Amino acid sequence: MRTMARPASCPDRVNILLIGSGGREHALAQKLRQSPRLGRLWTTLPSNPGILSIAEPCPVALDLRAPFHVRRFLERESIGLVVVGPEAALADGVADVLAGESTLIFGPTRAAARIEADKAYAKSLMRQAAVPTAEGRIFEHMDAAMEFVRTRDEPCVVKAAGLAAGKGVVVCDGAADAVVAIERMMARREFGDAGARIIVEERLQGQELSILAFVDGRTIWLLDAAQDHKQVGEGDTGPNTGGMGAYSPTPLLDEETLAIIEREVFVPTVDALRRDEAVFRGVLYAGMMLTPGGPKVLEFNCRFGDPECQALLPRLKGDLVEICWATAAGRLDEVSFTFDPRTACCVVVCAPGYPGNPEKGAVISGLAELEKDAAARDDLFVYHAGTTTTRGGDIVTSGGRVVAVTALADTLADARARANEACARVRFKGAFFRRDIGFRAEPGWTPRRLPAPAVTTSAGFSGASSETRATSAG
Ligand code: AMP
Ligand code: GLY
Numbered sequence: 181m182r183t184m185a186r187p188a189s190c191p192d193r194v195n196i197l198l199i200g201s202g203g204r205e206h207a208l209a210q211k212l213r214q215s216p217r218l219g220r221l222w223t224t225l226p227s228n229p230g231i232l233s234i235a236e237p238c239p240v241a242l243d244l245r246a247p248f249h250v251r252r253f254l255e256r257e258s259i260g261l262v263v264v265g266p267e268a269a270l271a272d273g274v275a276d277v278l279a280g281e282s283t284l285i286f287g288p289t290r291a292a293a294r295i296e297a298d299k300a301y302a303k304s305l306m307r308q309a310a311v312p313t314a315e316g317r318i319f320e321h322m323d324a325a326m327e328f329v330r331t332r333d334e335p336c337v338v339k340a341a342g343l344a345a346g347k348g349v350v351v352c353d354g355a356a357d358a359v360v361a362i363e364r365m366m367a368r369r370e371f372g373d374a375g376a377r378i379i380v381e382e383r384l385q386g387q388e389l390s391i392l393a394f395v396d397g398r399t400i401w402l403l404d405a406a407q408d409h410k411q412v413g414e415g416d417t418g419p420n421t422g423g424m425g426a427y428s429p430t431p432l433l434d435e436e437t438l439a440i441i442e443r444e445v446f447v448p449t450v451d452a453l454r455r456d457e458a459v460f461r462g463v464l465y466a467g468m469m470l471t472p473g474g475p476k477v478l479e480f481n482c483r484f485g486d487p488e489c490q491a492l493l494p495r496l497k498g499d500l501v502e503i504c505w506a507t508a509a510g511r512l513d514e515v516s517f518t519f520d521p522r523t524a525c526c527v528v529v530c531a532p533g534y535p536g537n538p539e540k541g542a543v544i545s546g547l548a549e550l551e552k553d554a555a556a557r558d559d560l561f562v563y564h565a566g567t568t569t570t571r572g573g574d575i576v577t578s579g580g581r582v583v584a585v586t587a588l589a590d591t592l593a594d595a596r597a598r599a600n601e602a603c604a605r606v607r608f609k610g611a612f613f614r615r616d617i618g619f620r621a622e623p624g625w626t627p628r629r630l631p632a633p634a635v636t637t638s639a640g641f642s643g644a645s646s647e648t649r650a651t652s653a654g
Contacts, residue, residue: 197261199265201228207561208263221236230562261285261501264286264483267297270296270297270462286462299379309448311444314469317379335382337351340375344371346421388470390426390465395450402442406485406491412424412614426485426488427596441468465488494561520588527600530581530611566578567579567583
């Protein structure tokens with residue numbers, strides 16, 4: 181990566197190129213727009229109508245095999261900062277390719293993005309750095325993986341090592357499930373090359389939380405915790421999705437546990453990345469499980485979560501242009517920000533068929549009125565995710581997650597009620613959303629589904645081979 185002569189502090193005006201076209205990027209665009217430092221804001225195509233209403237379309241295709249045109253565009257328009265939303269672009273090396281004399285990149289290099297793009301790398305890094313995580317083994321050969329799970333009939337999780345658009349993880353009750361998952365990944369290659377290597381790890385139990393931090397390579401600034409609801413059905417039932425909704429903050433995490441996560445997860449991970457000469461400048465996201473044995477990492481992501489971003493940014497009290505610039509410049513120690521004490525609840529309106537094959541092309545009504553109402557308030561935010569504009573000017577569905585709505589209120593119950601009310605105003609054929617986002621934070625809640633048998637020992641994993649034993653402290 182080329183290095184640049186870095187200005188001493190964030191310039192008064194910064195032109196920005198935002199990469200990505202979903203709800204997360206619409207939330208980023210809205211927050212960047214609030215900054216007095218924002219010059220021109222550009223969005224890569226295809227974008228969504230929400231982003232296009234507040235950003236200019238970048239006339240050049242983001243083709244990393246021929247980056248010359250994008251680089252010329254960055255220079256011509258004096259774009260000082262590129263903010264990258266999605267993991268795929270980061271894994272492809274967008275940060276390495278676009279960094280220039282006068283352009284900073286908010287998002288890790290390809291080497292550092294491996295923490296998400298290669299789960300086997302992430303697992304090894306966690307072992308070396310003694311970061312608490314599920315005990316697990318990495319397999320390159322199907323026979324060995326099959327033998328491993330058949331000889332240990334205990335709940336496990338099978339993961340494709342590569343990027344699989346959030347679908348390459350199968351939570352198994354026992355050997356029979358695991359055998360099927362391994363076969364799908366390694367023999368049938370359902371996730372393509374992502375399944376060439378897999379990880380089989382112990383199945384953990386506990387509450388799942390998303391802990392995100394701005395990281396500038398050295399300095400770590402943790403954001404308030406969020407909880408995402410990945411399963412499609414109310415009560416956390418049915419298949420996994422990209423995320424049906426999220427809320428923040430959460431009463432499930434106390435200050436002490438957050439401090440443990442910072443000390444035992446973020447600090448050693450960022451140190452280990454630096455030792456690997458992998459420059460991480462962007463958002464590091466730890467998917468955590470609060471287990472009876474302490475918090476443990478399920479996965480790392482190298483970018484903002486979607487929809488966690490839509491729940492976190494409305495609460496962020498700070499200048500996002502300055503924060504992103506400082507993160508990208510390695511000067512995060514020079515900025516500060518706080519969070520609105522109100523609770524944010526983000527609910528995602530989805531298309532029928534999601535998460536399988538969502539129906540597309542349905543005309544959406546009620547959205548423009550809702551956006552108008554939201555624009556006049558400080559506690560309601562509407563984000564386009566899977567929408568597009570037809571030639572005739574209609575806004576239609578173009579993806580599984582169509583629109584995300586975030587409401588802020590003094591209590592989670594009020595925030596959820598307002599978000600649900602707003603989501604009901606977004607109408608198209610077969611639209612659905614979960615009305616229970618945040619239910620896990622509610623005292624007295626009992627799961628509708630019986631939990632899987634508790635994992636009381638991980639002997640099957642840690643005893644399997646000293647060569648692959650985790651050195652985790654957890
Ligand atoms: P990941 O993409 O690695 O976060 O996995 C997707 C989902 O699978 C997570 O959000 C968890 O709900 C579940 N999961 C992943 N790893 C484990 C594990 N070791 N134990 C239990 N559940 C897991
Ligand atoms: N909401 C989960 C993710 O962004 O990976």
